[in-house]
Amino acid sequence: MIWVETIIQGILLGGLYALFAAGLSLVFGIMRLVNLAHGDLIVLGAYLILLLVTLTGLSPFVAAAVAMPFMFALGYGLQKFMLNRVLGDDILPPLLVTFGLSVVLQNALLEGFSADSQRIQSGPLSTASIEVAGLNLGVMPLLTFASALAVIIGLNQLFYRTSLGRAFRATSDDPTTASLMGIKPAGIFAKATGIAMIIVTIAALYLGMRSNFDPSIGPARLIYAFEAVIIGGLGSLWGTLAGGVIIGVAQTVGAAINPEWQILAGHMAFLIVLLVRPRGLFPRAVD
Amino acid sequence: MTNAHSDYSVQTRTKASSISSVVAVLLIVLAIALPAFASRSLIQDMFFILTMLVLAQFWNLLAGYGGLVSVGQQAFVGIGAYAMFSVVILMGFDPVPSILIAGVAALLLAIPTAFFAFRLQGAYFAIGTWVIAEVVRLLVAQWKAVGGGTGTSLPRTATREMWFTETIETLFGVRSAAARDILAYWLAVVLAVATIAGIYWLLRTKRGLGLAAVRDNIEAAKSVGVDAVRMKWTVFLVSAFGTGIAGGLIYMQKARISPDAAFSLQDWTAYVIFIVVIGGMGTIEGPILGVLVFFILQSLLADYGSWYLMALGVIGITIMLFAPRGLWGLFSDRTGIELFPVRRRLTGGPLSNTPPSSKEE
Amino acid sequence: MTILALKNVSKSFGALKVTDNVSFEVPEGMALGIIGPNGAGKSTLFNLITGNIGADSGSIEFLGRDVTRTPARQRCVSGVGRSFQIPQPFSKLTVYENLLVAGTFGRDKSEAEVAHTCAIILERTELISKANAPAGGLSLLERKRLELARAMATHPRLLLLDEIAGGLTDAECQSLIETIKAIHAEGVTIIWIEHVLHALNSVVERLLVLDFGKVIGVGDPAAIMESKEVKEIYLGIEI
Amino acid sequence: MTVLIETRDLTARYGDFQALFGVDLTLGEGETVAIIGANGAGKTTLMRSLCGVLKNAPDSIRFEDRAIGDRPADEIMAMGIAMVPEGRKLFPSLSVEENLQIGAYGRQTGGYWSLETVYELFPVLKERRRNPGTALSGGQQQMVAIGRALMSNPRVLLCDEISLGLAPVIIKDIYKAVPKIRASGASMIVVEQDIGQAMAVADRVYCMMEGRITLSGRPGELEREAIHNAYFGAAA
Amino acid sequence: QGAKIKLGYVSPQSGPLAAFAEADNFILSNFGATEVAKNFEVIVKDSQSNPNRAAEVAKELIIDDEVDMILVASTPETTNPVATTAEAEGVPVISTIAPWQPWFIGQQGNPGAPDSWQPFDYAYHFFWGLEDVISVFTAMWAQLDTNKQVGGLFPNDGDGNAWGDANVGFPPVLEKLGYGLVDPGRYQNLTDDFSAQINAFKQGNVEIVTGVPIPPDFTTFWNQAKQQGFTPKAASIGKAILFPQAVEALGDAGNNLSSEVWWSPSHPFKSSLNGLSSGEVAAAYTESTGKQWTQPIGFVHALFELATDVMGRVSDAGDGDAVAEAIAASNLQTVVGPVAFDGKGLPPFAAKNICKTPLVGGQWRLKDGGGYDLVIVDNSDQPSIPTAGTMQPIG
């Protein structure tokens, strides 16, 4: 029973990681953009939601919905005026620019909000639980997982069922040729980053509700998100969910053996998957 | 086309490079003599500059020449430093020779790392090396004998009785702490000179050509007989060894270690990448220029706390956006000056009527 | 003597069998042409011979030795030179340095030993004026010439050429033919994949036809071109 | 005949290297124009300028009397100029059908060309519609590239060396399609090495050498020798 | 009177530990307003919560600024590198706000080999020790009716390793006092899931939780515990709930969490610098910043009290050995209590360099209008510090 519970908790944790990773997976898959500022953008989103909640007294969920257009615009602008200029075959320039962005964001948030830990209050929801077959499952983790699932399904629909999705994939293959199809690569990339930022806002909502955050907390989460994206396979959204779950389960199982091994176990799972499948679980035919 | 084969010859030397080799020798002599008249704070600044330069050169060798963008070099700094600390603390070695052990430890770690990471490409490689460094950090944090997650300090007996310090104390008439700084500085000078000379030598041999070929197009390189795998192994192991030595030396001077500090992504990889990219990747001059810029920024702004870091971030972004080949790239594109030229230029025959540096019309 | 022998070589990409039980032998000093519809598996065959991809089954012998599992670079050192259908220059190196890489590593010599030969090859392939230009800036056909030049710089005993005449004007084509004939005259064995048939037929002594990964005919070029199958599936002449 | 595309003193450079020197060219409504020339003559560069991948002076290219020299490729495509690029350039992560569909992304005007009519033109593509575009043979890929460009019902179709590297049988198939394309009302500029083919399909021919147009005229009126000279620069 | 005496001050003003240094500006300007401050020049450096950076700024202070003495505060991540550097350079340093074990033992080459430990010549530290926090916690628990089963949350960092240490930490003392300890092992900071610990606690029938997690980890733990139906009677936690904001972040779930109290407005001590009582210092802080008082205020203030006192007793501030001697000879009544390096309550190896300050226990109580108050509920070790209530069970 303990093991069943451990694994279920791991799967739910995986939902959180997948949520952190989904936006990353989107920009990574479409633009080969290794966004080192992703974690800090999530923290920024959390502060935005917090601000809305404290200023207007809205429920966090409504506040997140209100924050989404702002975050979309931020992503759009960021991509259009900054990141587009460094995209190319070489992964380093975007890596460095987003690293710079990460440093700037962290310290700007520090100046703006101080180093105090904050939390988005969600009232009784944060400790609520339901009993399923003798297991106490937190409502918040279940919601997190459900949101991750919804995000992945939504993105998949967008990607594989719409012409915008085709344009995303085409541009990711070859921006120059895509422009010959009437696609504005710069605009498409900006839309993609905008959409990624909407997902970031959802991730921020759960990050902010489940635990404390402060301006420095972003990077620590980034590595799990990257692991989820990479073991899932570049550009595969279901893969990202699977990757998140693998890391989550590895962590809880590792911790159940000994808490010293919790984080290590997640990393080891990542390394082992890559050892067996160097291009991830669901690699794209060409990349 | 006539078959009157005229005499061809190959040149790598340029006028600037001949001048710079003379200047280099003078600089080295000056660097060695520096402690005789410089203040201690200058010596320490120089130590910082030189060790960061070494890290930057090795990262540049990996990424700029080998095409291996590693985000996990902190693993080698950390393992080197910890190896040095552990033989000093647990086995009573002297710290100075232990620096070599630091390099060997990093080399040993690099072997399994390479086995794994070479299966990965591009961004996968970058993230893979980062995770490996995390794993090593977490493992070292479990090593209770050197303080676990808390960290530890070099025993004071070991630092006080370190090789050469007494000689330096009497030579310059300074206290032992200052003597240790001078010792560390000299070791850093030796390491930096050896690093630059070694890398330059490597690039001038045919291995340098092979490296460039592998970076450009690995399939084609294999098809013309370049052993791509061996090339990658060579640069990876050499970089790890050098990075480990630098790690040992840096922590010999710091005398205190903890896993979070020694395996810091920010200090030992992110800043190093920043230095290389600001200066100009894929050149030897780039990291030299980059480390100077980085140092100047740090001394001007470090007291402004978070504003300093913000400024650093903004500068990094700006340079990437407006001078993607770095400051040295910007400079040498304009002037054509190369201090460490590696380009093989064919002259003679029908080429002799066009002087090498003139641009096509 | 036989320089190259393939025995029952097969290769699949997923469900697609691209090379299907291919066997043939090439005597040293011969010039062999390969034709076949697009996607027949010609370039894949080259990749198998050079070791850029590994065979699923069957064996490949070069100079009497089994090289089926030998890595690409060793096959190059022992005398297999190739050009790529889609040119693969070392784009940040200069044209001359591209050749130096091939010369030094492909022949296991020092730079000084090959410096002059490489310059001469540039002359022969009419690239000498671009010697010090970065290869990344070459036009498509200059890149194709560079492919040929670089393959020559490895001093091959067996030279594999993949569609190097496409897109040439008549005169350019003629000069390319002369160059290849000259190389052949020096004793180098040549296998040439080409859709420009008149160029191919003015050099090769034997023609091999590939379709759906299978060898469907080998023989005298004139006879092959007359065969019903080739007319139908390759030339598109209905009989 | 109304003029669709007109270039005036078009120049193009790659960094320090000038690839086009004052090219003047016109394409009339309903016309098919061929451009021939030795390698490196600048044909691809000209096409890349026309479709907006390379930026030029605004006035150096006019389309229906609008200056478009400095417009980006996506805008130009929306105006009705579609390109079949050198080397096919299919999107590997899209299926054949998706590759075709995306051709109409920037211009959904309706018109003769649709999935059905493209499949009618190249029946083999219908069989392979679910395959990734890159799993096709070179010639089939060329068909997809042409179909993709047609999907936007372009006013002008630019084709850069569509026969390069193709088996003779495929080249025949593709050139068989040209009359059907013209019949649907598209004007074409065809870059071709194979002078015979070019002469067979074109209303007019331009010959390029070293970044300049050295000869132009109707196929029937041009002499072999003149073409040869235009290629190799002997006094005309 | 000649040149000013140069003091260097290092604390984590940015980065994850910045909350500790939040009151720095207030304290520095208070110090600047005193008469004696005219003799001093204070050079402030930020460790950025980064041990590498801490060591670097310490070197800068010593070598570039040539300070006469260094003051350093807040968590081993900052105090230890600074103290180690100063000791190696022969510059006197006074340190605070880190339990003495991680400070002293953490600076030894081999923390696992007590016979190799050596005292320092220039580094001095005042704060409390683990034995004090253990004693305070157990005294608080004794006020409740529990089954004496304790669950430990000890991370693998300077604090966690010291608290959970089998020789100098919680385990031996708890055992002696008849408590059972469930210690699942050292976890890494910023862990996202505590199911393993919660399961272990549930299985071990735990009614009391203790540990030194960082704030986000405690929030994660506490929420998950409630979700998974684990509700202990007492939770006495170091570090994570030091600051009111961190407790507020728990919403209503922070009520009756307990913690050690090193300084509070009700501590019956006065500043030797400006004569203000603890309560007055705290009030002044709230007035000037609009924020609730925090515990580091008293200790950082005391750091400057001690520095002024020491420098007042030496003739040549530049003579490091004399200054170190003067520190050792201190006997000062500060706003955090008496400071004298007399070895009281300390094992012999630490007697020379460390002075212990009083420690009591407190509970966070939800205020009517929102927010929390820290109420002192146990003073068994320090009867002079008044309590304002008794320990209440959570729930």
Ligand SMILES: Nc1ncnc2c1ncn2[C@@H]1O[C@H](COP(=O)(O)OP(=O)(O)OP(=O)(O)O)[C@@H](O)[C@H]1O
């Ligand atoms: N790496 C690969 N993965 C999957 N399929 C491949 C790969 N390489 C080639 N193919 C497929 O194998 C088949 C044979 O390809 P190959 O390049 O050998 O053809 P070819 O005969 O050289 O054709 P062409 O004359 O057009 O160059 C094609 O259907 C191609 O799509």
Ligand SMILES: Nc1ncnc2c1ncn2[C@@H]1O[C@H](COP(=O)(O)OP(=O)(O)OP(=O)(O)O)[C@@H](O)[C@H]1O
């Ligand atoms: N990206 C580039 N950078 C520098 N020079 C280039 C670039 N692309 C083409 N060139 C040069 O411009 C000239 C014209 O090239 P272009 O590709 O237009 O020729 P083309 O007529 O299409 O030739 P081909 O028949 O080889 O395709 C060539 O000399 C080529 O070297």
Ligand SMILES: CC(C)C[C@H](N)C(=O)O
């Ligand atoms: C860094 C320390 C001052 C924190 C201490 N362990 C406490 O709980 O109060």
Ligand SMILES: [Mg+2]
């Ligand atoms: Mg082919």
Ligand SMILES: [Mg+2]
């Ligand atoms: Mg072309």
